[in-house]
Amino acid sequence: MLKFENVSKVFDGGFQAVKSVSFDIPTGEFLVLIGPSGSGKSTTMKMINRMEPHTSGKITINGKDTNSYNASELRRNIGYVIQQIGLFPHYTIEKNIAIVPQLKGWNDKEIKARVNELLELVGLDPEIYATRYPKELSGGQQQRIGIARALAADPDVILMDEPFSALDPLTREQLQNEFLSLHKKLKKTIVFVTHDMDEALKMGDRIAIMKDGKLLQLDTPEKLLHEPAHGFVEEFIGKHRIIQNPELMPVIDIMSESVYTALPQWSPEKALSFIRQRKITNLIVVDDDNILVGIVSAHDLIKKLDDIKIIEEIMVSREPFLYDTSTAKDAIIMMNEAPYGILPVIDKTQKLVGVVTRGSLLSAMSSQWTETGDIQ
Numbered sequence: 001m002l003k004f005e006n007v008s009k010v011f012d013g014g015f016q017a018v019k020s021v022s023f024d025i026p027t028g029e030f031l032v033l034i035g036p037s038g039s040g041k042s043t044t045m046k047m048i049n050r051m052e053p054h055t056s057g058k059i060t061i062n063g064k065d066t067n068s069y070n071a072s073e074l075r076r077n078i079g080y081v082i083q084q085i086g087l088f089p090h091y092t093i094e095k096n097i098a099i100v101p102q103l104k105g106w107n108d109k110e111i112k113a114r115v116n117e118l119l120e121l122v123g124l125d126p127e128i129y130a131t132r133y134p135k136e137l138s139g140g141q142q143q144r145i146g147i148a149r150a151l152a153a154d155p156d157v158i159l160m161d162e163p164f165s166a167l168d169p170l171t172r173e174q175l176q177n178e179f180l181s182l183h184k185k186l187k188k189t190i191v192f193v194t195h196d197m198d199e200a201l202k203m204g205d206r207i208a209i210m211k212d213g214k215l216l217q218l219d220t221p222e223k224l225l226h227e228p229a230h231g232f233v234e235e236f237i238g239k240h241r242i243i244q245n246p247e248l249m250p251v252i253d254i255m256s257e258s259v260y261t262a263l264p265q266w267s268p269e270k271a272l273s274f275i276r277q278r279k280i281t282n283l284i285v286v287d288d289d290n291i292l293v294g295i296v297s298a299h300d301l302i303k304k305l306d307d308i309k310i311i312e313e314i315m316v317s318r319e320p321f322l323y324d325t326s327t328a329k330d331a332i333i334m335m336n337e338a339p340y341g342i343l344p345v346i347d348k349t350q351k352l353v354g355v356v357t358r359g360s361l362l363s364a365m366s367s368q369w370t371e372t373g374d375i376q
């Protein structure tokens with residue numbers, strides 16, 4: 001879908017920031033670019049929407065050379081989220097989100113409907129927030145608006161340059177989770193820059209490690225942990241991360257036993273307030289005997305709030321799930337099928353005993369992170 005062929009960038013002073021980088025991202029993939037400061041991550045990303053023109057090589061989107069597009073047209077079709085958010089302070093939230101749809105000539109009614117839909121999608125009530133100004137929102141809320149704005153004109157590709165790094169750890173984790181479930185739903189192709197390895201392992205379908213303008217390895221998180229292709233990659237992932245063998249790791253050792261559950265007959269309002277209080281993104285649904293019946297996501301809940309009476313109506317299948325006799329290897333395989341990045345674990349009587357999340361799985365596979373997991 002998005003293809004780099006021997007792409008290089010030499011800045012005016014002669015400095016080569018990106019050196020013959022090639023990769024191919026399929027539609028809907030979440031690709032994370034990670035590497036030390038100055039390794040060329042942002043430059044690589046900016047070449048996609050031509051904020052930085054590339055010096056040589058070829059970049060194509062759906063087979064079409066990006067150089068053959070009109071530059072502003074290209075940018076309008078690629079969402080872009082940055083760390084400093086970049087909301088216009090004198091525009092209301094509604095106007096901020098509407099910028100690209102307006103440029104694209106949508107009518108007022110279409111724009112209004114889209115703004116409301118997006119605010120709900122990112123978990124903010126349009127009645128309350130549409131007419132506020134950016135400074136009247138918290139950092140996390142502003143970042144949500146940044147995401148809504150990037151999604152506004154329904155682009156196929158979204159570029160995100162350290163979008164969550166300025167947030168406090170709790171808000172960051174919450175937004176990471178929400179964005180992951182949003183991604184599962186919207187299936188956008190995403191290029192996401194970070195320098196936080198934990199974030200990369202959690203978010204990426206695949207991770208590209210850059211150093212000195214070169215792409216050293218591009219693989220799934222599991223493959224990177226198990227088969228680092230380059231000494232630097234191993235070092236970067238963490239010298240002291242002892243890689244465990246997932247086949248020998250019982251799932252009950254890595255699951256979390258404290259699970260927030262709901263009953264199928266709960267009202268959507270009750271479920272939503274429960275979710276909001278606990279800042280979680282999904283609820284595992286069990287019956288009166290604690291037997292697993294399904295999962296409800298916060299996003300579906302917000303979307304369908306007025307259309308349903310009980311949450312069972314929007315509950316998704318309990319599959320895939322794990323038995324308490326499974327191993328971490330089973331969890332790795334199943335995780336690819338898990339719509340919300342969460343796998344319930346049940347015993348042989350079908351009762352819920354815990355959950356495994358993608359993050360907990362990956363951190364269990366590697367031992368304690370060196371010091372902070374942060375490389376700058």
Ligand SMILES: Nc1ncnc2c1ncn2[C@@H]1O[C@H](COP(=O)(O)OP(=O)(O)OP(=O)(O)O)[C@@H](O)[C@H]1O
Pocket residue numbers: 011012013015017035036037038039040041042043044195
């Ligand atoms: N306009 C420019 N002119 C010259 N050199 C530049 C320019 N922009 C970036 N560079 C250099 O290119 C290299 C790569 O920069 P880039 O911003 O892509 O790094 P990065 O990997 O995103 O780093 P960070 O993690 O600090 O954001 C750096 O050495 C930087 O100094």
Ligand SMILES: [Mg+2]
Pocket residue numbers: 041042043161193
């Ligand atoms: Mg950067």
